[in-house]
Amino acid sequence: MDLFEAIIGRRSIRRFKKDMVKDDIIMKVIEAGTWAPSAGNLQSWEVVMVKNSETKEKLVTAAYLREFLAGAPIILVLCANQHECGASYNDRGVELYCIQDAACAGQNILLAAHALxxxxxxxxxFDEDLVVQALHLPPGLRPVSLIPMGYPDENPSPPPRGDLEEFIHYERFK
Ligand SMILES: Cc1cc2nc3c(=O)[nH]c(=O)nc-3n(C[C@H](O)[C@H](O)[C@H](O)COP(=O)(O)O)c2cc1C
Structure with a gap:
């Protein structure tokens, strides 16, 4: 799939077929995350793969009862590794870089999933404390995203995007 086709064609999917996703496909998706840019190439993120129904229900509770999460065969929980990034970059590592690392990896994961x-x-x-409890995350790992994943059972229209001119500021903001 062409890169721009993938970027423009990717949608947030909230309804999934029951079919399980093969492990080698999931690994390929997560591997795409590892190729994202990261501060100092530390790749300060972790992912917890959840397939167990009981754990999924705990994540639904943590996510204010967003039941569609449990409808996915798999939920990837992306976490920023504040501990690792803080050791190299102090407060900026803890508060910013590891979150950005996880977000960059997350976008690669979303695009790779779509391409496959x-x-x-x-x-x-979601309530971060409830996710920490459900997954036994140690201190220094901050959950940043729950990513339900599976074969799509819907084909949503693209939500509108802003005009380029709304985003771009030339030379200075105003
Ligand atoms: C930081 C962030 C938080 C989001 N949180 C939620 C969420 O809690 N629940 C949800 O259903 N979608 C969530 N989304 C998905 C957005 O609603 C979605 O990306 C947006 O509406 C654009 O649609 P698209 O992804 O199909 O292009 C989130 C997306 C981002 C980037």
């Missing part, structure tokens, strides 16, 4: 015929959605609305 999968659907996924970045879910950022």
């Amino acid at each position: 015929g999968l659907g996924a959605c970045w879910v950022g609305a």
